[in-house]
Each structure stands twice: as structure tokens, then as C-alpha cells.
Amino acid sequence: IMLGQGTDKPVVTIRYTHGFKGLAGGDFNYDKLAANIVQKLHMGIFGKGEYSFTAGYIPSTLPTPLLENHRYNFNTMRFLEYASDRYLSLNYTQHMEGLITNSIPLLRSLNMRTVADLNILEGSLTAANGGLPSIAGRPTRSLEGIPYIEAGYGVENILKFIRVDLLYRVTHRNHADANGIKPDNFATRVTLQFRL
Numbered sequence: 139i140m141l142g143q144g145t146d147k148p149v150v151t152i153r154y155t156h157g158f159k160g161l162a163g164g165d166f167n168y169d170k171l172a173a174n175i176v177q178k179l180h181m182g183i184f185g186k187g188e189y190s191f192t193a194g195y196i197p198s199t200l201p202t203p204l205l206e207n208h209r210y211n212f213n214t215m216r217f218l219e220y221a222s223d224r225y226l227s228l229n230y231t232q233h234m235e236g237l238i239t240n241s242i243p244l245l246r247s248l249n250m251r252t253v254a255d256l257n258i259l260e261g262s263l264t265a266a267n268g269g270l271p272s273i274a275g276r277p278t279r280s281l282e283g284i285p286y287i288e289a290g291y292g293v294e295n296i297l298k299f300i301r302v303d304l305l306y307r308v309t310h311r312n313h314a315d316a317n318g319i320k321p322d323n324f325a326t327r328v329t330l331q332f333r334l
Contacts, residue, residue: 148177168198185235196223199266208259213325214288214307221279222261230256255290277315286310303327
């Protein structure tokens with residue numbers, strides 16, 4: 139279900155998923171519910187902001203791959219590092235247009251624009267889905283009450299359609315994997331984007 143359309147108005151999406159045991163080889167009956175609100179904000183000389191706020195709930199008991207794995211919106215998070223059955227996330231991007239780049243002659247002549255990112259996740263796992271206290275030497279898939287925060291900055295409109303971001307893992311910086319390896323706290327993201 140999608141409510142609201144338009145460039146400046148919030149767009150609300152509500153998604154319900156039901157999994158059927160036995161259908162197409164499925165092993166579980168389960169339910170998932172998620173709601174998302176997205177909006178663009180015009181801020182005058184400060185450019186344009188874009189936010190996406192998502193809330194989700196999974197009342198079913200499921201193995202980790204079928205829970206909400208948050209890798210998609212968090213570039214410094216490892217694959218299957220954290221999972222939740224209840225979560226809130228905020229992804230915010232500030233397109234600063236020419237606020238900074240117009241004062242640098244080379245960047246101004248190339249029409250490049252600066253951008254900043256902030257991604258925040260608060261999630262938890264019930265005990266039925268593995269949300270048990272961590273044991274020394276074993277990684278936990280739960281955020282354990284500490285929000286996951288990622289921040290970054292970058293340049294967009296490179297050759298009109300390339301964007302490069304440098305991202306920094308602010309929290310959970312020492313979360314070792316099963317082999318005791320700590321995560322990389324920095325990531326580089328290169329994307330192609332076409333903005334009208």
C-alpha cells in the first residue's frame with residue numbers, strides 16, 4: 139500500500155508479507171510487517187534533504203536469513219552481521235548543492251556538489267530468534283541496545299552522473315566476527331545517479 143505522491147509530500151508505504159510452509163518448498167509459516175515514509179525537503183541555500191524512516195516487526199520465530207538483515211542501507215555493515223525482528227531505521231541524505239563547492243573554483247566549474255549521509259538503526263531480537271546475551275568469543279547478531287550509526291560525506295554530479303561517498307562506522311566498531319576479525323570502519327561507495 140502506498141499513500142501520498144509528489145515531489146515534496148511524504149510518501150508512505152506499508153508492506154505485509156506472509157510466508158507459507160510447503161508452498162514452493164517453504165519450510166516456515168511467517169508474517170512480516172513494515173512501514174516506510176520517504177520525503178524530500180527543500181532548504182533554500184542549504185540544498186535539499188531526503189529522509190527515509192522505516193519501522194518493522196516480525197512476530198514469527200525464524201532462522202537468521204529470514205529475519206530482517208540490515209546490510210542493504212548500511213555500507214560499513216558486514217553481510218548477515220546484524221539481524222532484527224523489531225527495528226527502526228533512519229537514512230538521511232543532505233544534498234548541499236553549491237553551498238561548499240561554489241567557493242572552490244575547480245569544483246564550481248565542473249558543477250560538482252557535496253553531499254552528507256547519516257544512517258541510524260535501532261533493532262532487537264527476541265530470545266526465540268536468537269536475541270540472547272553474547273558469550274565471550276562468539277559474535278551476536280543483536281545490536282544489544284546500542285544503535286548502529288554510520289555517517290559519511292561525498293561528491294556527486296561527477297561527469298553529471300557519478301557519486302562517490304566516504305562512509306564511517308561510528309558505533310559497533312569492535313564487533314568481531316566468528317574468526318575474531320574486527321570490521322573495517324571505513325567504506326567507499328561509488329554509485330551512478332540521474333537527478334532531474
